[in-house]
Amino acid sequence: MTTMAQVICGLARRWCFGALGSPLQVPCLQALPLHLGRTATRASQRDLENAVHQVKLWKKDPGNEVKLKLYALYKQATEGPCNLPKPGMMDLVNKAKWDAWSALGSLPKETARENYVDLVSSLSAASEPPSPAKPAADGEQAGGDLVVTSENHITTITFNRPAKKNAITTQMYQDIMLALQAASKDDSVLTVLTGNGEYYCSGNDLTNFTDIPPEGPEEKARTNAILLREFVDCFIDFPKPLVAVVNGPAVGISVTLLGLFDLVYASDRATFHTPFGPLGLSPEGCSSYTFPKMMGPSKLSRTKVGSRAGEGGCQSQATVSLQGRGLGQLVFLKAAEMLIFGRKLTAQEACAQGLVTEVFPDSTFQKEVWTRLRAYTKLPPNAVRTSREVMRSKGRERLHAVNAEECGALQQRWLSEECTSAVVRFLSRRGKL
Numbered sequence: 133m134t135t136m137a138q139v140i141c142g143l144a145r146r147w148c149f150g151a152l153g154s155p156l157q158v159p160c161l162q163a164l165p166l167h168l169g170r171t172a173t174r175a176s177q178r179d180l181e182n183a184v185h186q187v188k189l190w191k192k193d194p195g196n197e198v199k200l201k202l203y204a205l206y207k208q209a210t211e212g213p214c215n216l217p218k219p220g221m222m223d224l225v226n227k228a229k230w231d232a233w234s235a236l237g238s239l240p241k242e243t244a245r246e247n248y249v250d251l252v253s254s255l256s257a258a259s260e261p262p263s264p265a266k267p268a269a270d271g272e273q274a275g276g277d278l279v280v281t282s283e284n285h286i287t288t289i290t291f292n293r294p295a296k297k298n299a300i301t302t303q304m305y306q307d308i309m310l311a312l313q314a315a316s317k318d319d320s321v322l323t324v325l326t327g328n329g330e331y332y333c334s335g336n337d338l339t340n341f342t343d344i345p346p347e348g349p350e351e352k353a354r355t356n357a358i359l360l361r362e363f364v365d366c367f368i369d370f371p372k373p374l375v376a377v378v379n380g381p382a383v384g385i386s387v388t389l390l391g392l393f394d395l396v397y398a399s400d401r402a403t404f405h406t407p408f409g410p411l412g413l414s415p416e417g418c419s420s421y422t423f424p425k426m427m428g429p430s431k432l433s434r435t436k437v438g439s440r441a442g443e444g445g446c447q448s449q450a451t452v453s454l455q456g457r458g459l460g461q462l463v464f465l466k467a468a469e470m471l472i473f474g475r476k477l478t479a480q481e482a483c484a485q486g487l488v489t490e491v492f493p494d495s496t497f498q499k500e501v502w503t504r505l506r507a508y509t510k511l512p513p514n515a516v517r518t519s520r521e522v523m524r525s526k527g528r529e530r531l532h533a534v535n536a537e538e539c540g541a542l543q544q545r546w547l548s549e550e551c552t553s554a555v556v557r558f559l560s561r562r563g564k565l
């Protein structure tokens with residue numbers, strides 16, 4: 133049975149998507165705050181347009197009552213008194229809007245315009261789009277190495293060690309797991325990971341390898357493998373859409389995990405680097421499975437090849453290479469170049485390979501991405517969740533198996549001479565040893 137609350141929620145969602153085509157309205161004009169934020173001047177048509185634009189940027193849903201007020205005032209300001217026939221009782225959305233508009237009676241257009249602008253102005257302060265976190269003067273932002281916020285049905289987990297390029301400490305792995313656990317149960321529709329400052333994340337903090345317990349390095353490798361496996365499992369099993377807002381360069385595990393995300397939005401300043409070869413490591417985050425899957429031969433760009441190009445023909449590089457390697461041999465060239473040889477991709481390249489959903493100019497990145505995400509939170513949450521589950525459930529068992537295998541390989545790698553000398557090189561160059 134549909135309850136009244138459900139009907140109202142449904143109304144709110146439909147309005148947010150502009151089912152009725154314009155900003156919403158007011159049953160009782162006298163209740164509106166007049167002249168807030170402006171004094172003696174009358175509101176112009178330009179003021180009205182600016183106010184409409186402002187409403188689109190609001191991050192907080194102002195609620196149905198305000199939306200109705202805005203709708204009615206806008207209609208009155210642009211079309212005058214309501215002279216439409218009254219919608220039927222069952223046409224709930226249109227009836228509510230008709231009621232609100234009709235309640236304005238013969239209010240002059242100019243006054244309606246003014247009231248609309250004043251109402252928006254009074255509500256705007258509370259609805260500014262979130263500004264990207266900025267490092268404090270000493271390079272570290274208050275709030276710890278990980279900042280978790282929840283607003284407007286979006287839970288945001290922010291790497292917050294800008295002075296260390298947001299490298300992930302052992303404590304941060306634990307805290308991210310806790311944050312994901314909480315986000316899976318809160319009322320958020322989306323869970324976002326992002327970074328504060330210049331970097332998205334520089335991957336595993338390489339000093340994590342330095343605190344060897346009395347039992348020796350084998351014990352350290354064993355506990356790290358358990359931690360990594362549990363950490364990646366949290367992403368595999370996470371029940372809601374995961375979004376990466378990649379504000380800058382991404383390295384190591386912060387890149388490999390992206391294969392488990394649903395949306396990856398990147399600034400054109402971002403790069404994607406998995407330097408496992410140079411570090412004596414092997415892939416993690418299920419990337420040995422997800423990357424070849426997303427970057428497989430069918431995804432490679434088509435390139436003119438030899439004399440065939442002269443005949444007007446094109447062949448993909450993959451096709452050519454595969455022919456050279458023998459029939460039936462599947463070689464995932466791009467994934468191999470990244471994961472084995474440590475080739476760094478630009479945001480555009482990563483997008484072409486399917487690792488990134490969309491690239492935005494850095495200057496408008498935050499504004500565009502958060503506006504998009506806020507719009508997505510207005511979708512019916514149960515439908516979003518169901519679609520995601522249907523898409524994800526089939527591969528989950530496989531991902532767990534891949535994760536276990538990758539962690540087993542890494543446990544050995546961490547004990548290898550190749551890996552220890554690479555970490556020592558990095559740390560000694562920075563005077564950490």
Ligand SMILES: CCCC/C=C/CC(=O)SCCNC(=O)CCNC(=O)[C@H](O)C(C)(C)COP(=O)(O)OP(=O)(O)OC[C@H]1O[C@@H](n2cnc3c(N)ncnc32)[C@H](O)[C@@H]1OP(=O)(O)O
Binds near residue numbers: 297299300339416
């Ligand atoms: C238990 C689970 C294990 C999961 C395993 C995951 C595998 C990976 O994630 S592999 C990838 C590991 N990450 C790296 O190899 C990146 C190492 N860092 C760098 O190469 C460079 O720092 C940089 C390219 C990210 C930035 O270079 P830039 O010259 O601009 O800045 P720096 O002066 O080097 O860095 C500033 C500051 O930050 C510290 N730092 C940066 N990244 C890390 C890191 N990953 N671990 C530890 N510390 C890092 C760097 O030491 C500097 O610190 P100081 O100012 O104190 O010297």
